[in-house]
Amino acid sequence: MTSSTPDSSGGRTTTTPTGSLQGNSRRGDRLFFVASAGSGILLLVIMAAIAGFLLYRSGIALSKDQTNFFTTFEWDPDNILKPSFGIAVLTFGTIVSGCIAMVLAVPLAIAIALFISHYAPRKIAQPFAYLVDLLAAVPSIVYGLWGALFLVPHLAGLTSWMNTYLGWTYIFRTTHQGAPARNLFTTGILLAIMILPIITAVSREVFRQVPRSHEEAALALGATRWEMIRTAVLPFGRPGVISASMLGLGRALGETMAVAIVLSSSNVLSLHLLDAGGGTFAQNIALKYSEAGPAGKDALMASGLVLFVITLLVNGGARLIIARRKEYSGANA
Amino acid sequence: MTTATSVTDHVPLPQLHRRLTTARLPRWAPAATAVLAIALGCAIGAGAGLQSHLQWGLIAALLFVVISYGSSAKVEGRRQARDQLATSLVWVAFILAVVPLVSLIFYTIQQGAAVVNGDFLSHSMRGVYSSGPGGGIYHALLGTIQQVGLATLMAAPIGLLTAVYLVEYGRGRLAKVVTFFVDVMTGVPSIVAGLFILSLWILALGFQYSGFAGSLALAILMIPVVVRSTEEMLKLVPNELREASYALGVPKWKTILRIVIPTAIGGIATGVMLAVARITGETAPVLMLVFVSDSINSNPFQGPQMDLPIYIWQQYAQVNNSFGYARAWGAALVLIAFVMGLNLIARGIARWRSPKSGH
Numbered sequence: 001m002t003s004s005t006p007d008s009s010g011g012r013t014t015t016t017p018t019g020s021l022q023g024n025s026r027r028g029d030r031l032f033f034v035a036s037a038g039s040g041i042l043l044l045v046i047m048a049a050i051a052g053f054l055l056y057r058s059g060i061a062l063s064k065d066q067t068n069f070f071t072t073f074e075w076d077p078d079n080i081l082k083p084s085f086g087i088a089v090l091t092f093g094t095i096v097s098g099c100i101a102m103v104l105a106v107p108l109a110i111a112i113a114l115f116i117s118h119y120a121p122r123k124i125a126q127p128f129a130y131l132v133d134l135l136a137a138v139p140s141i142v143y144g145l146w147g148a149l150f151l152v153p154h155l156a157g158l159t160s161w162m163n164t165y166l167g168w169t170y171i172f173r174t175t176h177q178g179a180p181a182r183n184l185f186t187t188g189i190l191l192a193i194m195i196l197p198i199i200t201a202v203s204r205e206v207f208r209q210v211p212r213s214h215e216e217a218a219l220a221l222g223a224t225r226w227e228m229i230r231t232a233v234l235p236f237g238r239p240g241v242i243s244a245s246m247l248g249l250g251r252a253l254g255e256t257m258a259v260a261i262v263l264s265s266s267n268v269l270s271l272h273l274l275d276a277g278g279g280t281f282a283q284n285i286a287l288k289y290s291e292a293g294p295a296g297k298d299a300l301m302a303s304g305l306v307l308f309v310i311t312l313l314v315n316g317g318a319r320l321i322i323a324r325r326k327e328y329s330g331a332n333a
Numbered sequence: 334m335t336t337a338t339s340v341t342d343h344v345p346l347p348q349l350h351r352r353l354t355t356a357r358l359p360r361w362a363p364a365a366t367a368v369l370a371i372a373l374g375c376a377i378g379a380g381a382g383l384q385s386h387l388q389w390g391l392i393a394a395l396l397f398v399v400i401s402y403g404s405s406a407k408v409e410g411r412r413q414a415r416d417q418l419a420t421s422l423v424w425v426a427f428i429l430a431v432v433p434l435v436s437l438i439f440y441t442i443q444q445g446a447a448v449v450n451g452d453f454l455s456h457s458m459r460g461v462y463s464s465g466p467g468g469g470i471y472h473a474l475l476g477t478i479q480q481v482g483l484a485t486l487m488a489a490p491i492g493l494l495t496a497v498y499l500v501e502y503g504r505g506r507l508a509k510v511v512t513f514f515v516d517v518m519t520g521v522p523s524i525v526a527g528l529f530i531l532s533l534w535i536l537a538l539g540f541q542y543s544g545f546a547g548s549l550a551l552a553i554l555m556i557p558v559v560v561r562s563t564e565e566m567l568k569l570v571p572n573e574l575r576e577a578s579y580a581l582g583v584p585k586w587k588t589i590l591r592i593v594i595p596t597a598i599g600g601i602a603t604g605v606m607l608a609v610a611r612i613t614g615e616t617a618p619v620l621m622l623v624f625v626s627d628s629i630n631s632n633p634f635q636g637p638q639m640d641l642p643i644y645i646w647q648q649y650a651q652v653n654n655s656f657g658y659a660r661a662w663g664a665a666l667v668l669i670a671f672v673m674g675l676n677l678i679a680r681g682i683a684r685w686r687s688p689k690s691g692h
Contacts (some may be wrong), residue, residue, distance in 0.1 A: 032586035036498035039491045040511040043560075046553060047514050050525065051534040064622075111426030119423050130680075135434050137607075137672050139614020141642040142665045145649055146437045149658065154387065193433050200430075224416035247520065254522025256617040257642070261649060282524045282617065287622055297536070304528040308521070315520030319513060 054305040059087075061298035069302065073267045075288065077299035085299045087306055089269045093184060093278040094253055094307070097263075100188025101252045105196050106245050112196070113203035113241075118229060127203065136197035144258035147190040148182075153264065155181040155189070159274050174274040182264040185273045187280075191255060191264055195248035204248065206240030207233055234237075239321050246318030250311050256282035279305040356408050363401060363421070370397035390432075390594025394425045409476030438669075445666025448659045454667070458627040461477035464654045470664050472629040473644035477671075479624065479633040480544045480640055481613050484551035487604050491552075493594075500567040501589055518557040526553045527618030535622070542624040547640070550618035555608045562604025566597040599682050606679035610672045640665070641668045 062069055064083050072086020112132070116125050159174065159181045166172040172185075210233050219226040234241075259280050265287055266277035285300045285307075292300060374393025378386075387417035401421045405413035495515070499508055530550040534540050570593050578588040594601070624637035627645055641664050648661035 026584075029584055029587045032589065033502060036494040036502060037507070039494035040498045040503075040507065042491060043495055043511060043556065044514055046556075047518060049533065050521070050529045050553075053529055053537070054525070057532050057536075061367045083500060091556055093682070108426050108430055111640060112430050115423045115427045119420065120427075131434070134673055134676055135437075137610050137614075137676050138437065139616070139668055139672060141616045141645050142441060142669055143437070145645060145661055145665055146440060148649070150436070150440050151433075157388070193437075196430060196434075224412055226416040226419035227412070244432075250520040250522075250566065254520070254524065256522070256524045257620075257646060261646075272429055282522055285524050285528065286620060293479045297531070301528055301532060304525050311520050311525075312517060315517050319516045 006192065024088045050308065053306060054301050057298045057301035061295065061302040064295060065299070073269060075267055075284065075299075078296040080292040081301075083295055087268050087281070087303055090279050090281045090284050090303060091306070092269050092282040093187075093263075094282075094310075096278075097184050097187045097191055097259070097280060098249055098252045100185060100193035101195060102245065104189060104192035105199055105248060105288060106241075108192075109196050109199035109244070109248075110203055110241060112200045113207055114229060114233070116200075116204050117207040118225070118233065132197050132200050132204075135260055136201055140194065140255060141257045141261075143190060143194050144261035147186070147258055147262045150189060151160050152181050152186060155186055159183075159185075162195065163274060171271055171273050173272055176275060179276055180264075181274070182262060182276045184263065184278050187259055187263045190258055191252040194258060195252050197246045198251060199248040202244035203237065203241050206237040206244070210236045240261075243318040243321050246314050246321070250314045250318070251280075253280075253314065254282055254311050255280075255308065256286050259283040260286045281310075339645045346679075351677065355410055355413070357413075358405060358408050362404065364627060365422075366404065367397055370394070370400055387432075394429065397421060398425060404634070441662065441665050441669055444659070444662035445579060445664075448663030449666055453660075453663055457629045461627070463651055464656060466656050470641065470644055470660075470662060470667060471507045472626065473639040473664065474667070475629060475631060476544055476623070476626075476633070476638040476640040477613060477668075478552060480548040480633075480638070481609055481631060483548035484555055484604065485609055487548070488552040488555035488559055488608070492556045492605075492608075493563055493601065495556070495560045496563035496567055497589060497594075499564050501585070501593070515557045515560045518553075519561065521554070521557075522617075523554055523615045524617040524621075525552075526550045527621040529553070530618065531621055541635070542622060543635055544623055544630075544635055544638035544640075547619040547623035547638070548633065550622055551612045551615060554615060555612050558608040558611060559605055562607065563597075563601050563689070566600030566604065567593060569600065570596045598686060603679040603683040606675050606682070608677040610679070612667060613672055613675070614642055616646055620646065621642055641671075 018186070061077065065072075065085060066082050067084040067086055068075075069086050070091075071088050072084055073089050075085045077083050077085040116129050116132070120128065162172045163174045167174075214232040214236065215228055218232045219225075223231065260283045263278065263280070263283060264276045265279040265283060267279070268277045270277060281303050285304055288296065288300060340359065341359050356369050371393045373396050377392055378389030398418065398421045402414055402418045405417035411418070452467075453469040454474070455471050456467075458468045459471035459472075461468035496509065499512060499515075502508075503511070527550045530546055530553070534546050534549060535542065540546065574596060575588055578592045580587075583591070619640055620643050623640060623643065625643060626637040626639045630636050630638050645661045645664045645668070648657040651657040
């Protein structure tokens with residue numbers, strides 16, 4: 001750390017020999033400090049402005065809403081006679097698709113991370129790690145295109161199979177046989193595939209940082225590889241894996257274009273996950289935006305604010321969990 | 334370790350345990366199990382008349398897990414069997430995950446390569462009948478490069494300076510708050526950034542839709558990524574360098590500009606390029622702020638523009654139009670190539686010039 005120099009103004013550099021030099025460096029130091037601290041403050045201002053502007057617009061929108069914002073299914077803010085809109089369907093769709101994505105992606109991601117860090121032969125592990133990193137960079141619109149034109153037709157078989165054999169669970173029963181699988185379940189699968197690379201990348205880094213001595217101690221006591229992983233690697237990596245998962249969840253919740261392409265939207269709230277329909281916050285904004293009037297735009301801002309708050313809570317929670325272990329935060333992954 | 338059993342068999346101590354190690358499966362057992370499982374999976378799949386090869390694969394994977402667990406439990410005992418189960422599950426998960434990811438890449442290349450050629454890259458969609466053949470992505474490519482370039486010009490200095498503040502000056506409450514909000518900002522959904530710029534720039538300040546409005550939103554998404562990666566790199570700069578500089582009487586700002594940043598420049602460049610790669614594929618904010626144009630608009634400050642992600646979206650949105658789909662795949666291939674190229678270059682730089690205590 002730079003403990004040898006004063007931190008606040010930076011101007012009191014006692015080592016400078018002459019008065020003129022000191023004045024010059026003091027001005028430079030102050031300028032540089034103001035610029036860099038100013039950038040940091042600008043960041044805070046931006047965050048505050050995002051919250052502030054969305055709150056302001058949402059206030060306008062909600063004062064016009066004739067129905068309960070949290071329980072209404074319809075989205076009709078531009079109706080002059082009776083503007084009514086609500087986020088019930090959107091909240092349900094966002095949470096359900098996010099949950100499906102997490103249930104599928106987290107175990108898989110942990111397994112892949114373990115594969116790269118502990119199971120794979122070194123020759124496979126390194127290129128595969130690169131591949132995962134590259135896949136984290138594939139734009140979401142491309143995932144969406146692939147999801148709609150490749151995944152949806154290929155899931156038709158699985159959908160009908162689940163309807164036949166798992167239909168008794170109610171949630172896996174379809175009422176529209178043979179319709180394209182543009183439903184919340186498919187959306188969840190696609191989101192899982194999309195967040196798999198980021199969760200894997202962060203978890204892998206955590207597993208790599210497990211102290212070698214812990215692993216060797218476990219092995220020396222006669223543990224099998226799995227017992228070593230269970231007793232040494234997983235407990236050490238737990239906070240990192242949790243935060244990686246929550247980062248992934250944050251991305252899944254805010255994902256826009258892939259969902260907009262794959263999910264056919266409707267204002268129906270159905271527990272039949274294999275039935276087409278439903279919606280998510282981000283998808284709703286992207287789809288309704290182009291035809292929205294002034295009131296419609298304000299209403300979309302209100303739903304955007306809810307999404308903002310949800311992702312803020314999820315991300316903030318993830319950060320707090322690993323507050324002590326900054327190096328895993330994965331923001332640069 | 335099958336030899337151990339035969340060796341110990343000759344030891345004439347019948348009252349003791351006859352073997353020093355428990356029985357193990359031979360080394361080729363997992364491979365044999367895999368072959369067996371795949372063969373059985375294909376047989377069952379073909380026998381039951383299942384259409385999708387994916388289902389064959391899933392059956393084979395399930396059989397592999399069951400057989401390897403069963404055989405290990407029978408020969409080696411319960412603890413070894415559990416270990417075997419974990420190993421086979423990890424391998425199956427790996428293969429299961431590779432399938433969609435590799436399929437995505439190959440499908441895009443296969444579909445896109447048929448479309449991408451010189452004409453496609455050098456023509457716009459102006460005057461092209463949208464459900465007919467022809468047209469290209471030149472206007473979108475130009476828009477993408479301009480918008481991303483402007484966003485980088487805004488985000489890179491701010492991000493760099495913030496990181497300098499956090500590493501070189503940051504102590505006390507403000508630094509903690511900034512660090513926390515940088516992390517939180519990483520998770521701001523792109524569509525929320527778009528809504529914010531919409532309400533600020535267009536609704537409140539009264540500017541028109543333009544490429545610049547889009548790049549403002551992209552800059553918001555980019556800043557936290559730049560801050561985080563730059564911060565990591567600045568932390569890697571050895572403190573001895575700073576101390577040596579201070580000892581020579583160099584003021585702090587000059588130390589940062591001449592010593593700290595040049596030492597970390599490779600890593601900083603990598604971080605910025607990864608951030609660029611990430612925002613290049615962002616569709617949502619640009620869709621709201623840039624609008625859509627079929628013609629070439631080389632002025633990002635005025636009038637609607639186009640960019641690659643929106644182009645894909647627009648071409649896809651003409652439902653069941655094979656020419657539109659083909660153009661969408663072509664643009665997707667160009668976009669992926671662009672993003673992955675940036676990634677590879679960034680990693681190359683990282684390897685070439687990272688601080689010594691780095692990776």
